[in-house]
Amino acid sequence: MTDAISVARGVSWRVLHTFFTNKAFLLPSVAFPLFFFTAFVGGLSRITQVPGFDFPAGYTAFQFVFVLLQSAAFAGVFTGFGIARDFESGFMRRLMLAAPNRSGILLGYVFSALIRWATVAAVVTIVALLAQMKIGGNGVDLFGLYALALLLNLAGTLWATGVAMRLRTQQAAPVMQMPVFLLLFFAPVYVPLNLLQGWIHGVASVNPITALLEAGRGFISGSPELALAAFAIGVGLIVGFGAWAVRGLRRAEAAG
Amino acid sequence: MEASRENSIEAHGLVREFKKGPRAVDGIDLRVDPGEIYGFLGPNGAGKSTTVHMLTTLLPPTAGTATVAGYDVVTEGPKVRKAIGAALQEAALDPFLTGREHLRLQTTMHGITGEERRERSDELLTRVGLTEAADRKVKGYSGGMKRRLDLALALVHRPRILFLDEPTTGLDVQSRTALWVEVGRLAKEEGVTVFLTTQYLEEADVLADRVGIIDHGRIVAEGTPEKLKAEIACSTVEAVPADPDQRGAVVSVLERFGEQTTGYGPGSIAVQLTSPNGNLAEIVRALDAGGVVLSQLQIHEPTLDDVFLAKTGRHLEGSGGDEEEDVEQELEPARA
Amino acid sequence: MSATALVQTAALGKRAVVRTARQPANVVFPLVFPMLLLAVNAGGLKAETRLPGFPTNSFLAFALAVPFVQGALIATINANVEFARDIQTGFLNRLALTPVRGIVLLVGQLGGLLTIAVAQAIFYLAVGVAFGVHLQSGFGGAVMLLLLEACIALAFASLGSWAALRTGSTEAVQGLFPVFFVFLFLSSMNIPRNLIQADWFRWVATVNPVSYLIEAVRALVITGWDWQTIGLGFAVAGGLSIFGFALATHALWNRLERT
Incomplete structure (x- = not known):
C-alpha cells in the first residue's frame, strides 16, 4: 500500500506539473467550461420565460450546475487523453517498469484528475459568483453539489483511463470523449426535464446524468430532491468504471 | 546557351x-x-x-x-x-x-x-x-x-x-x-x-x-576522393593494449611514428603516421622492444574522415570504423 | 487561368478530396458530430419555440442552419491540418519544385475543401428533409443553400489556409478550432438575435459575422427568399473570403520564398 501511494504521488506530481506549467493544457481546461457557462447563460436566459420553466435560483445557477458537472467529467476525460499520450510516447512503459505497485499509477492519474477539476471548479465558481449567481441552498447543500461533481469526476476519469489503457493511442480520444459528451448533453441541459418533449425526454429520463443534474440543481436552489439516488448512481458509476479501469490496467500490463 | x-x-x-x-x-x-x-x-x-x-x-x-x-x-x-x-x-x-x-x-x-x-x-x-x-x-x-x-x-x-x-x-x-x-x-x-x-x-x-x-x-x-585522400597520404595505426595499465607505454612507442588522434575504438590508441609509407613491421618491432602486449593492432588507410579531420580538426559525426576502408590485422593476445 | 493551370488545380483538388476520403475519422466526424449536436439542441431547446416571437414551430428547422456552418468549420480544420502537414513534411516543397504557379497550389487546396464542404452540406440537408424539415425556399433554395455553403466554406478555408501557411504547424491550425467554436457559440445559433435577453450577448452576436452566415442559411430553410438576410450572408462570406484569400496569398508568397 505504501508502494502504491508513493507511485501515485510521483505520477500525480508529474501530471499536475505538466498541467500547471503548460498553457496548452491549462487554458483549454479552464476556458471551455467558462465559455459554455457564458454562452449558455448569456444566450439562452430568455428561455426561463417559457411557460413551465420553474427554477427559483435563476438561469445562471441552473447552468452553473451543468457546467460544474461537465467540467468534472471532462477533467477525467482529459486525464485519459494524457494517459494515451504517455502510451504513445513510451512514457507509460517507463512508469510500468519503475513502479513497484502498478495500481499506484492508476491512483496517481485519478488524484491528478481530481486536482485538475478542483482548479477548474474554483475558477468557474468565482466567475459565477461575480456574475451574481443566486444560491438558495446552505453550506451543506453546496457541499452536496460539489460532492456529486467529485463523484462524476472520479467516474469520468476511471472511464477514460479504462479506454486509454486498452487502446493505448491518442486516436482513442473520440472513444473517451463522445460517450461522455452524449451522456451530458442527452440530459436536461437547457431546460428542466419536465419541459423536454419527445424522444429526448425519454432518453433523458433514463440517463444517469439527469439524476445528478437534477439533484445538483436541487442543492443549489436549496430544495434538494432525490439526492440519495443521485449519490447512489455516482457511487455505482465509480464502482463500475473502477473495475473497467483496473482491468484495463491489467490488459496494458499483459500487452507489455 | x-x-x-x-x-x-x-x-x-x-x-x-x-x-x-x-x-x-x-x-x-x-x-x-x-x-x-x-x-x-x-x-x-x-x-x-x-x-x-x-x-x-x-x-x-x-x-x-x-x-x-x-x-x-x-x-x-x-x-x-x-x-x-x-x-x-x-x-x-x-x-x-x-x-x-x-x-x-x-x-x-x-x-x-x-x-x-x-x-x-x-x-x-x-x-x-x-x-x-x-x-x-x-x-x-x-x-x-x-x-x-x-x-x-x-x-x-x-x-x-x-x-x-x-x-x-x-x-x-x-x-x-x-x-x-x-x-x-x-x-x-x-x-x-x-x-x-x-x-x-x-x-x-x-x-x-x-x-x-x-x-x-x-x-x-x-x-576527387582519391586526390583528397592522397593529400593526407599517411595511414593511421590503432592499437589496443591487452593490459590497460600498459596504455602509457603504447602511447610513448606509437608517438615516435606520428601524432596521436581520436575517434577510434574504446580503449584503443590511434596515431596518424608522419611517414606516407608507414612501416607496420617497424612499429611492431618497436612495440615488442618496449615489452608491450597488444590485443589488437590495425592500420587504417586514409579516409575522407581523415581529410575532414585534417581540414577542420574534428571528425565527421557518425564516422567510425565500420565506414572506413580498413586494412585490419588481428593479433593474438600475445606479445606482438 | 490557362488550361494547364486548370488541370493542375483539379489534380490538387482531387488529391485533397482523396486524402480526406481515405481517412475515415475525417469523413465520419464532420458528418456525425454536427448531426449529434443538432439532435441534442433540437431536443433540448424545443421549448424555445413556445417563446413569443419565435419564428417557427420547428426547432429542428431553426437549428438546421448550424450544421452547415459547423461542418464547414470542421472541414476547414481537417483539410488545413493536412495542408500544414504538407508543409511540415516537405510535400509543399516538392510541389514548389515543379513549374506549377503558387496560386494554383492554394486554389487547388481550397477547391478540394469546397468540394468536401458541399458534399457534407448535401448530407445535412438530406438528414434535415428526412426528419421532416420543409425548405421554405424550395428546390431553388436548396441550390442557393449549397452555393452559400461553398462561400462560407471558402471564407473559413482561406482563413485556415492562411494559418497553415503562416505557421506551418498542425497544432496551430488545430488551435483555430476553439476560436471558430467560440464564434459559433457566441452567435445567434441557438436563438434569434431579437430574443436574446442579455444585452451584452445580443451585442456580441450582432457584431459576430458568424450570426449572419447562420441567419442566411436559416432564412432559406424557415423563411424563404428573404433577400436582405441572404444577401447579407453572402456579403459576409464573400468579405471574409476575400480577406482570408488575401492573407493566405501573402502567406503563401512568404512561405514559398522560391525565386
Whole structure:
C-alpha cells in the first residue's frame, strides 16, 4: 500500500506539473467550461420565460450546475487523453517498469484528475459568483453539489483511463470523449426535464446524468430532491468504471 | 546557351543568412560539370541542405550568384525548376496516396498528361522496382520504398540535373546500395548531373566523381576522393593494449611514428603516421622492444574522415570504423 | 487561368478530396458530430419555440442552419491540418519544385475543401428533409443553400489556409478550432438575435459575422427568399473570403520564398 501511494504521488506530481506549467493544457481546461457557462447563460436566459420553466435560483445557477458537472467529467476525460499520450510516447512503459505497485499509477492519474477539476471548479465558481449567481441552498447543500461533481469526476476519469489503457493511442480520444459528451448533453441541459418533449425526454429520463443534474440543481436552489439516488448512481458509476479501469490496467500490463 | 552549361552547376560567393541565426552558408564557390556526380559531404548543420535549397530555387541567396543548367537561380527560377529534379531530405510523400497516384500528381504538375503520363509512370515504377507496390498506399511502404518513389518523382520530367539531399539517410544497406546503383546509372548512362549531399563517407567515396567537404557553411576541401585522400597520404595505426595499465607505454612507442588522434575504438590508441609509407613491421618491432602486449593492432588507410579531420580538426559525426576502408590485422593476445 | 493551370488545380483538388476520403475519422466526424449536436439542441431547446416571437414551430428547422456552418468549420480544420502537414513534411516543397504557379497550389487546396464542404452540406440537408424539415425556399433554395455553403466554406478555408501557411504547424491550425467554436457559440445559433435577453450577448452576436452566415442559411430553410438576410450572408462570406484569400496569398508568397 505504501508502494502504491508513493507511485501515485510521483505520477500525480508529474501530471499536475505538466498541467500547471503548460498553457496548452491549462487554458483549454479552464476556458471551455467558462465559455459554455457564458454562452449558455448569456444566450439562452430568455428561455426561463417559457411557460413551465420553474427554477427559483435563476438561469445562471441552473447552468452553473451543468457546467460544474461537465467540467468534472471532462477533467477525467482529459486525464485519459494524457494517459494515451504517455502510451504513445513510451512514457507509460517507463512508469510500468519503475513502479513497484502498478495500481499506484492508476491512483496517481485519478488524484491528478481530481486536482485538475478542483482548479477548474474554483475558477468557474468565482466567475459565477461575480456574475451574481443566486444560491438558495446552505453550506451543506453546496457541499452536496460539489460532492456529486467529485463523484462524476472520479467516474469520468476511471472511464477514460479504462479506454486509454486498452487502446493505448491518442486516436482513442473520440472513444473517451463522445460517450461522455452524449451522456451530458442527452440530459436536461437547457431546460428542466419536465419541459423536454419527445424522444429526448425519454432518453433523458433514463440517463444517469439527469439524476445528478437534477439533484445538483436541487442543492443549489436549496430544495434538494432525490439526492440519495443521485449519490447512489455516482457511487455505482465509480464502482463500475473502477473495475473497467483496473482491468484495463491489467490488459496494458499483459500487452507489455 | 552553351552546350557545356546545360547540365552544369556553378556558384560564386553563395551566402545565406537567416534572421537571428548564423550564416548557414558562408561564401561557397563550386562548379559541377555535366554528367558528374558531385558529393557534398559534411556533418549535420554544415550548410548542405541550405545550399541545395538555394540551388533548387527554394531559398533565395543572401549574397552571391549561382547558375543551374545555365540559368540564374534568382532571376530565372522557373527555367531552373524545369531543368532539375530534386529529392529533398524528407521523403515528402502523402501517406494516403498510392505510389501511382503520386506519379500522376507529379506528372500533372509538370504539365505531362495523357498517354505520355501513363507510360512515364509505368517506366519509372519499373525502374525503381515499385511496380507491384504501385497501387498500395504509401503509408505501408518501407523507408527504402519511399526513397525509391521519391527518386522516381524527381525524374518524371527527365531532368538534366538531379539534386539528392541525403538520399540514403536511415536506409538499410540493401536499399542504400540499390539507390547508389540507380544514381550511378543515371549519371553514366543518361548523362544526368547529380548533386548529392551526404554525411556518409562511404557514400561520397563510392558514388561521387568529386567531393566538396563543407563545414560551418564553407567548403574546406574539394577534389576527387582519391586526390583528397592522397593529400593526407599517411595511414593511421590503432592499437589496443591487452593490459590497460600498459596504455602509457603504447602511447610513448606509437608517438615516435606520428601524432596521436581520436575517434577510434574504446580503449584503443590511434596515431596518424608522419611517414606516407608507414612501416607496420617497424612499429611492431618497436612495440615488442618496449615489452608491450597488444590485443589488437590495425592500420587504417586514409579516409575522407581523415581529410575532414585534417581540414577542420574534428571528425565527421557518425564516422567510425565500420565506414572506413580498413586494412585490419588481428593479433593474438600475445606479445606482438 | 490557362488550361494547364486548370488541370493542375483539379489534380490538387482531387488529391485533397482523396486524402480526406481515405481517412475515415475525417469523413465520419464532420458528418456525425454536427448531426449529434443538432439532435441534442433540437431536443433540448424545443421549448424555445413556445417563446413569443419565435419564428417557427420547428426547432429542428431553426437549428438546421448550424450544421452547415459547423461542418464547414470542421472541414476547414481537417483539410488545413493536412495542408500544414504538407508543409511540415516537405510535400509543399516538392510541389514548389515543379513549374506549377503558387496560386494554383492554394486554389487547388481550397477547391478540394469546397468540394468536401458541399458534399457534407448535401448530407445535412438530406438528414434535415428526412426528419421532416420543409425548405421554405424550395428546390431553388436548396441550390442557393449549397452555393452559400461553398462561400462560407471558402471564407473559413482561406482563413485556415492562411494559418497553415503562416505557421506551418498542425497544432496551430488545430488551435483555430476553439476560436471558430467560440464564434459559433457566441452567435445567434441557438436563438434569434431579437430574443436574446442579455444585452451584452445580443451585442456580441450582432457584431459576430458568424450570426449572419447562420441567419442566411436559416432564412432559406424557415423563411424563404428573404433577400436582405441572404444577401447579407453572402456579403459576409464573400468579405471574409476575400480577406482570408488575401492573407493566405501573402502567406503563401512568404512561405514559398522560391525565386
